[in-house]
Amino acid sequence: MTMATLGYGAQERAVYAQDPGRSRGRLHPEPDSPTRTPFQRDRDRIIHSTAFRRLKHKTQVFVYHEGDHFRTRLTHTIEVSQIARSLARALRLDEDLAECLALAHDLGHTPFGHEGEDVMHECMAPFGGFDHNAQSLRVVTALEHRYAEFDGLNLAWETLEGLVKHNGPLVDATGAPLGKFRDSELPFAIRTYAQKQDLLLGTWPSAEAQAAAIADDIAYDAHDLDDGLRARLFKVEDIAEVPFLAGILEEVDSRYPGLEEQRRIHEIVRRQITRMVEDVIREGMRRLEALKPQGADDIRAAGQCVVGFSAAMADAERQVKKFLFARMYRHPDVLAVRKLVARIVRELFGHYMQQPEDMPREWAQGMERLSGADRARRVCDFIAGMTDRYAIEEHRRLFDDTPELG
Template identity: 65%
Template sequence: MRPFGERWRAPYACDPWGSRGRLYPEISSPTRSEFQRDRDRIIHSAAFRRLKHKTQVFVYHEGDHYRTRLTHTIEVSQIARALARSFGLDEDLAEALALSHDLGHTPFGHTGEDVLDECMADFGGFDHNAQALRVVTRLERRYAAYDGLNLAWETLEGLVKHNGPLLDAESRPTLRYVARGVPLAILEYNAIQDLELATHAGGEAQAAAIADDIAYDSHDIDDGLRAGLFKIDELREVPFLDELLREIDGRYPNLELSRRIHELTRRVITRFVEDVVREGERRLSLLEPKNADDIRHAGEPVICFSPALKEADASLKRFLYAHMYRHPSVMSVRRKADDILRDLFRRFKAEPETMPDEWRADLSRDDETRLARRVADYIAGMTDGYAILEHRRLFDVTPDLR
């Protein structure tokens, strides 16, 4: 039964009352749609709570004003809902996907992912999207009837494919995965429940994916400026940002720096969101999708930037890569975090008995791949602070990340 007062959805939106279901069938809720239930399960998961203490760019003790994985996730969720509303998509599914998109991230930001990927090179590698799937299908152990969160098919599909298809029409890895293949965790789950890896995800997942780009473009500008990694006028080398700064300075001359920064970042979000809405409406009018599958089989994203703003996004990311992500102070912390996680991986793999009881249960040193994956699962779930504490417990000297 559909609840009273539910929102209007376009014909091409994913329908929570027509979901393809869950791996373990459950009785429908009389008060919540399937996608609302998924959103709530994600919010109440242990992995979601740990995002509060996981690095986005700056480590946890560098200041309360910088984004963490959790605050970034909330910002992505807000933008994803706004986009979903504009297109008549299911807002709850878009929100669930935004809230879950970073559940597989490691401590210490992308440093952690790079380290675990190298440590796991002989055991299938490490990919944060695949890890997010492991979290919601295996590693969360809260429910009596199953491991994981038992999310709806549409939520799992969007989680895995929000960046596009993983396979082509001939079941070969797409460009992103051609060198190393699709992560094993995804292939293993796909063998149990087919997520149609050769198609795009639904519109809600596409909205969440582009919301992620918009959120971290804007907030990394904000955090980078407030951290003093670059000055606001250095941003003028990005034409898109130069235009926005000229607009601000023309309207508000001699504006104090903190307000100038905020005026810039809010305009970045607004321009990107408005561009996605215009471009999405243009593509939808050409495609004339009758259902969600028409979005999946369109052959290209439908919810995306226009060519001009796609280049603006790329140029902005190039600036941030050079001036922020590779800044000497950030790289210094990354190297120390790298050492912490490498040490932990080596020790836990060599001495699995040093892990907590629940993590070393049923392990055998003879099954090296399973042991390595268990160690990676344990480390990936750590917060920044917990990784430091574990290193201090096991080693005489722990790098100071300050």
């Protein structure tokens, strides 16, 4: 199959792509821009937001000072954006919307990667828990204070829809929560925003949103493998445990015998990304051809994802994640650091709940009138917005025994 067959270079949007000229608008009406589409405008607002800049000092797996070459939330976001645009271009979608959603998808993440989110969920359990996708929605609809006429970024309906439905529909036809919310309720941020604007929580999002979501998985798998190898948490030869990766390793070693380690790792990772991207394009084209959608709303009503892995690649991707979970996320060195950063987040939350006056003035103002869930949510918003470095500095300011993470 040639590059042309896969759709590379296609410029004209397909009939099922999201048309920026037919956006459902913004919660707070604004005049159209004479130079940018609604999605280009959203992309620019996200890039200029405070939350986006903070991604530079929020980590994925490693804490911020462990090395300049390991991924941060910002570098991950840029990689997701690049893959999302490639997928959108090949599938003739709106590239700007796909890019916009990729750039925004991690804005709600806490400091300290996965562990920070887990501890925040634990701290917020009595108050409805914590979910980073819901927090991303909260950031762009409430917590960014930049514009004179509204809180948040006042993004287009299609951007908010794709952001909140990053993993697919949130409720069934009766309105009952799905997936990880099946036995509880939708997060506070989603429930409260749904009272202002209907984001069609029971449908799939646009194909552009689906492209951004699968791009997130592709980037995650590739860069975690890259970071794990460079951190020497496992050896290149260990990845042969995964048949998909074993084939790539054999191809690289056969073509470039004796290749130095750094180049060897890069050749493996770049092939992993390419194979996953090309698989999504082929499978996406197959699903779209079978569905024959005549508009973006046909994608929403399809009842299934239209931009995803083939069955074979989905199985391979699960095996990659299983390998990374065992060899990287559960590695003793990573677990040791996770335990320390968990303590930092947990103790900050407890302290601010008891002594909110120790938060910056703009956060502490009015806290004496808040209790229970309202107080906890204010504290949660403050901590979730912290960078790794700021969280450590705050803990050091408030406690005498801040753990050394290096």
